[in-house]
Amino acid sequence: KKRIGILTSGGDTPGMNAGIRSVVMAADAAGFSVMGITKGYAGLIEGRVDRIKTEDVAGIVEKGGTILKTARCEEFKTQEGQQKALQVIKAFDISGVVVIGGDGSFQGAKVLSHLGVPTIGIPGTIDNDLAYTDFTIGFDTAVNGVVGEMSRIRDTMNSHERVGVIEVMGNKCGDIALYAGIAGGAEHIIIPEVEFDIDYICDKIIGNRIKGNMTSIVLIAEGAGKGEAVANYMRAKAKLDAKAIVLGYIQRGGTPSAADRLRATSMGMRAVQLLEKGIGNRVVGIRDNKIIDEDIDEALSKELIFRKDLYDEFKIMSENMQ
Numbered sequence: 001k002k003r004i005g006i007l008t009s010g011g012d013t014p015g016m017n018a019g020i021r022s023v024v025m026a027a028d029a030a031g032f033s034v035m036g037i038t039k040g041y042a043g044l045i046e047g048r049v050d051r052i053k054t055e056d057v058a059g060i061v062e063k064g065g066t067i068l069k070t071a072r073c074e075e076f077k078t079q080e081g082q083q084k085a086l087q088v089i090k091a092f093d094i095s096g097v098v099v100i101g102g103d104g105s106f107q108g109a110k111v112l113s114h115l116g117v118p119t120i121g122i123p124g125t126i127d128n129d130l131a132y133t134d135f136t137i138g139f140d141t142a143v144n145g146v147v148g149e150m151s152r153i154r155d156t157m158n159s160h161e162r163v164g165v166i167e168v169m170g171n172k173c174g175d176i177a178l179y180a181g182i183a184g185g186a187e188h189i190i191i192p193e194v195e196f197d198i199d200y201i202c203d204k205i206i207g208n209r210i211k212g213n214m215t216s217i218v219l220i221a222e223g224a225g226k227g228e229a230v231a232n233y234m235r236a237k238a239k240l241d242a243k244a245i246v247l248g249y250i251q252r253g254g255t256p257s258a259a260d261r262l263r264a265t266s267m268g269m270r271a272v273q274l275l276e277k278g279i280g281n282r283v284v285g286i287r288d289n290k291i292i293d294e295d296i297d298e299a300l301s302k303e304l305i306f307r308k309d310l311y312d313e314f315k316i317m318s319e320n321m322q
């Protein structure tokens, strides 16, 4: 029986488990056996490889995190580390690998493919920072999580007439802040894709206060700066009672949304179909609601498209908020 390996790498995301489950099920249906590699490329180098069967993935579709554990691995960037990994792949007789992770993880998938092990990447990151796909697995859940926290925080900000400056993740990408800002009705967002004027934001907040609207939520993407710095500035320069809240890992864990589970499932299936044909060096994604696959180099060379249309919609709402 042909064997395929699967690993998760980089930051964990909700929906990785749905992807693992899909790969295991699809592989089983195709007559492959699946080897689960624990803790990403680091685990691969260490030989942490074990058979993973359909019964092992029962009930995991609804679980956040990754049952295979994950890591960011420096050693795999070295030739020595790559050779060790190749030895392990050979020793376990693995003929193809599925990697669920972000761009760093895809660099690894490329290396494995070039070493002769067909490898397919599935985009798993809450940041939505991969240009070739409209959505990455975990992003939808993260946005939903942030929206939920925003409404909880708003209760306290309302009650105390404070300004809540909520810092969200996203690495260099502002998508979590942009999407959650629209869905959660933030008064202002600060994202790395757009220059911002903190004095303008302060003036708007003060203007709204004069009109009687005492509540404001400002979402700041971590790639644009620190929530604490913004809140400090607002307190010092505008005498606003501003509080910084860093959401951190709260937005990375938890039950995956239905959208993330669905996307992960379809992407897992496509990954196995490619490996069945012996095809590697590709990444799977979703574009215009269709599952696609693309050459890794091509996918990674694309420039991230900022959803300016969404930002413009946000601006209209932000500027007219009373």
Ligand code: F6P
Binding pocket: 011, 102, 125, 126, 127, 169, 170, 171, 222, 252
């Ligand atoms: O890439 C996912 C992400 O959560 C980013 O949003 C964030 O900048 C980073 O990972 C945090 O990394 P770590 O897991 O090392 O804390």
